[in-house]
Amino acid sequence: MNLINNQNYTDEQLSSISSIFNNFGDYMVLYGSDGEILHINSNLLITLDYSKDEISNKNINDLLCSWSEENTLNTFEYLNYTDRQIFRGAFRRKNGNKVPIKAKNTCIFYKGVKAILSISHDISVDLDIERTEREKFRILRENLGGVILAIANAVEVRDSYTAGHQQRVSNLARKIANQMDLSQQTIEGIRIAASIHDIGKIAIPSDILNKSHSLLEVEFELIKHHTNIGFQILSTIDFPWPVAAIILQHHECINGSGYPLGLEGTMMLLESKVVGVADVVEAMSTHRPYRPALGIEYAIEEINKFSGIRFDSDVVDACTELYRNGDIDFDHYSITKQNKGKRFF
CATH class of the missing domain: 3.30.450.20 (PAS domain)
Incomplete structure (x- = not known):
């Protein structure tokens, strides 16, 4: 009234x-x-x-x-x-x-x-509830930390060429999210999801992951399935963030050309768009079994080339600004003009 x-x-x-x-x-x-x-x-x-x-x-x-x-x-x-x-x-x-x-x-x-x-x-009771929830979140984060690290290590032990890849993607994704001024809750979800985004590769044969030359079509289709596997593994865990969905979507593109579902931009989580760009930039900047490192400069050029097409333009702009400010610190190798077949799985 x-x-x-x-x-x-x-x-x-x-x-x-x-x-x-x-x-x-x-x-x-x-x-x-x-x-x-x-x-x-x-x-x-x-x-x-x-x-x-x-x-x-x-x-x-x-x-x-x-x-x-x-x-x-x-x-x-x-x-x-x-x-x-x-x-x-x-x-x-x-x-x-x-x-x-x-x-x-x-x-x-x-x-x-x-x-x-x-x-x-x-609002004394409300404040008590908030304090209790913050304490629960702190404990949850501490407990999750060990679990997340164990999962990440399990994946990287089987794929020596991508050792540290998930952590580097996580660090970059967190920086991009900060640059975009996203909420701390969203940033934390992005950091967690990115740190285990390739968990589905645990079901992919290591000889395919570490193959030093072009994949057969059937092998690439198998590798692409790692997003579904990751979703299946993590969907049963009650995270306070949409971790499983972020991992499922991190290879989607805003024009619908990605996988596994061919989602378009409005159907994708913003968190997935951030992790996807960070994953591509890290993958291009560092060494892979099938090619030498292409370098961070090349990676930034590539995401800008496809800004608004494959990659969300706001995410690309934030990543580019980090690069210009010298805030992307991958240990990368010399750029080569040869063997630039791009495989970002």
Whole structure:
């Protein structure tokens, strides 16, 4: 129910509104541009342990932690352009203890003068839940770290030429995601998925993985199946990120020319687009059984050549910016003009 509007409120009307918020267990305080407390509901008085007489001598600056006259003026200014302000803060009880709150401020007229009506509720329980969830996430990350490392090592033991490949892809993918200013949660999912993106190769015969000349078509089709195998292995693990889906899609292209599903850009996860570009850049920059390293310069040229065609242009731009800033630090070999058959599996 919308109780607040531009009408001129009286003491009687505010008391009626106040009683409603009392029933819901919420806090309500009305204050003027000078911070003077004009009205306060009984819930907030009880919580702060003040009497009505004591509160009459208080200013909103006395009740809100880290609040000043400037904050009050800024709130009035902000509400000149919008009808609501939401913020997190804390009330200060008489004994000095803090009560964390989430508040909604709106501007009303009280006895003909503008005032801020602030409705809030205690978020102590919410903060406890957040702290608990952060601790669970920390423990999960620590436990996953060992599992991820073991999986990555299991793959690379069978494929000596790509030893360190997954870690290098993971490092680059993380940097690209940071450059794109993605959320920390998304960046962590990208880092984890990239560090085991080739787990499906554990089911591919090592003599095919390490073959030093062109693959037969049937062999290449077998290698391409490593994305499906990786998905099958990891889809049963309850990661807090879409790791299995990222791994399934990391060889897809935004124009639908990739594998295994031929997805187009709008159907792909952004995380997969990031891992895919990092994988191609690392693969071209380092030595492979079937060719010498092509070099980072060549790799950057290649992804830019296909930017917006095979690769997401935002991801390519972020990777290119890293290169220009000297933030891609692969140990790569000299560039060769020969044997540039490109196989990025």
